[in-house]
Amino acid sequence: MTNQQTTRRLDELQFDNQFTRELPADLETKNFRRQVTESCYSSVMPTEVAQPQLVAYSKEVADLLDLQIDPSESDQFAAVFAGNHVLEGMEPFAMCYGGHQFGNWAGQLGDGRAINLGEVLNQREEHWTLQLKGAGPTPYSRTADGLAVLRSSVREFLCSEAMFHLGVPTTRALSLVLTGEQVERDMFYDGHPKLEPGAVVCRVAPSFLRFGNYEIFAARGDIETLRKLVNYTIRTDFPHLGEPSRDVYLHWFEEVCRRTAEMIVHWMRVGFVHGVMNTDNMSILGLTIDYGPYGWLEGYDPNWTPNTTDASGRRYRFGNQPQIALWNLVRLANALHPLIEDAEPLQQALDVYSDRFEQGWQSMMTSKLGLSSFQPEIDLKMFEELTEILQLVETDMTIFFRKLSLLETENGNQEVADEMELLAPLMDAYYEPEKVVGEVRAKICNWIRGYQSRLRHESLSDIARREKMNRVNPKYVLRNYLAQLAIDKAEQGDFSMVNDLLELLRHPYDEQPDQDQYAAKRPDWARSRAGCSMLSCSS
Numbered sequence: 001m002t003n004q005q006t007t008r009r010l011d012e013l014q015f016d017n018q019f020t021r022e023l024p025a026d027l028e029t030k031n032f033r034r035q036v037t038e039s040c041y042s043s044v045m046p047t048e049v050a051q052p053q054l055v056a057y058s059k060e061v062a063d064l065l066d067l068q069i070d071p072s073e074s075d076q077f078a079a080v081f082a083g084n085h086v087l088e089g090m091e092p093f094a095m096c097y098g099g100h101q102f103g104n105w106a107g108q109l110g111d112g113r114a115i116n117l118g119e120v121l122n123q124r125e126e127h128w129t130l131q132l133k134g135a136g137p138t139p140y141s142r143t144a145d146g147l148a149v150l151r152s153s154v155r156e157f158l159c160s161e162a163m164f165h166l167g168v169p170t171t172r173a174l175s176l177v178l179t180g181e182q183v184e185r186d187m188f189y190d191g192h193p194k195l196e197p198g199a200v201v202c203r204v205a206p207s208f209l210r211f212g213n214y215e216i217f218a219a220r221g222d223i224e225t226l227r228k229l230v231n232y233t234i235r236t237d238f239p240h241l242g243e244p245s246r247d248v249y250l251h252w253f254e255e256v257c258r259r260t261a262e263m264i265v266h267w268m269r270v271g272f273v274h275g276v277m278n279t280d281n282m283s284i285l286g287l288t289i290d291y292g293p294y295g296w297l298e299g300y301d302p303n304w305t306p307n308t309t310d311a312s313g314r315r316y317r318f319g320n321q322p323q324i325a326l327w328n329l330v331r332l333a334n335a336l337h338p339l340i341e342d343a344e345p346l347q348q349a350l351d352v353y354s355d356r357f358e359q360g361w362q363s364m365m366t367s368k369l370g371l372s373s374f375q376p377e378i379d380l381k382m383f384e385e386l387t388e389i390l391q392l393v394e395t396d397m398t399i400f401f402r403k404l405s406l407l408e409t410e411n412g413n414q415e416v417a418d419e420m421e422l423l424a425p426l427m428d429a430y431y432e433p434e435k436v437v438g439e440v441r442a443k444i445c446n447w448i449r450g451y452q453s454r455l456r457h458e459s460l461s462d463i464a465r466r467e468k469m470n471r472v473n474p475k476y477v478l479r480n481y482l483a484q485l486a487i488d489k490a491e492q493g494d495f496s497m498v499n500d501l502l503e504l505l506r507h508p509y510d511e512q513p514d515q516d517q518y519a520a521k522r523p524d525w526a527r528s529r530a531g532c533s534m535l536s537c538s539s
Ligand SMILES: Nc1ncnc2c1ncn2[C@@H]1O[C@H](COP(=O)(O)OP(=O)(O)OP(=O)(O)O)[C@@H](O)[C@H]1O
Pocket: 109, 110, 111, 112, 113, 114, 133, 140, 141, 142, 144, 145, 146, 147, 148, 276, 280, 281, 289, 290, 291, 292, 537, 539
């Protein structure tokens, strides 16, 4: 925040609710489950809860809103962000959207448990929408309860902020509040429901629009509302493209393709697996949205999916994310077709996705390896071989790339003869170091020697390269087991680890030597524990 800006107390926040002002509203104002047509949203109030209690909040997100959080007002803060107290200027609503889930059109979904409170207009003239997740039923709740549990809310809260600090486009999280109520969940859908503490996260983004918001109107043949929503999106979130027209629609779709490609490149860089890339979980702004059954690659395995619901088809596995993003963009292109009436230019925009992803992936790999420029004749093969050697034995992705910067090249051209010596900086990345022997060891060493000789053609010193690599290869990510340990404690009323992780993950690229324990690879007990290596959609 700059010096001229003053902070605001909660009741001084300024709201400017463009979405509700400019888009068609559902005329029905009672809160019951229904199909909602020709409307972008339904007004709905959050459900009051028994005893809001603040667990954690993000000071950076408060800064975005110019919000000053005064510890003496923490009760009021918790009441507002649990949904118990609606501030003047807020106009709560749930959005209507549809979606393709696991490859099939699912019809109307909508904000079944997310309630938008309103758009804060900060002193930099930016609009930030506040959205509660888990604040009670809405017209879009279908057969579910509109609530969220502490377990999934801790995961959503921490990961949103962790991703932001990693430099990955994402929705943000302002707060995590306990509701003081119990929520029933059957975590593995196997007839063993349990009561869990209820919680609400307040998410923050310039817009929460998803591909599914456009798809629903196209699916219903409601081209008029589709056009209104597209025009609105361009005017509010893509104003640099100019006044909406057929050409501008195409430029806009192309930009959505570009942003999506960039987001996926970042996921691949940090080892993030979203887990449920349905079109209703794809942001029109290219932000990571819906931190549900996501996971972080520990052992590098392109086939890994954290989502137990996806275990058989592995549609949303790590290595498939780039293809799925394209598949989702094709669904969006189909939805926009009525406005363009020609498939050809939409196809060209989709090609932009593929080109942008490929270029982005190459330059991301180039930077992860500390190279100054991409030399396709040598580097493509080197990248390919790297993905192979990462899978010869279970190799921790985060540790491997972080430690790769420790390899030295400056002792002239003499080869390090001893394989053990060559491998020493990387040994910590292996889950079963005893398996790094024989042919496996020879292959890895061979790759390292090739990489080192490639590095010798670069002008950077070892130290300078290390610094550069350490800015793209994080030391700390929200390892699945760390989130679970924080949840275990939080469920016992101890929120210290949630706050410790929040603090740690504000600086994921820094060494933070006193926090080394959080950079450790997954312990054995976490290999098969629910929440650590397999996640369910139940949340
Ligand atoms: N407990 C619930 N109560 C009501 N609706 C729900 C609940 N859980 C999920 N839904 C709805 O089911 C659909 C798909 O759920 P999904 O798990 O993708 O989303 P989510 O985690 O609830 O929310 P978001 O995408 O907003 O982060 C959405 O329409 C969502 O609102």
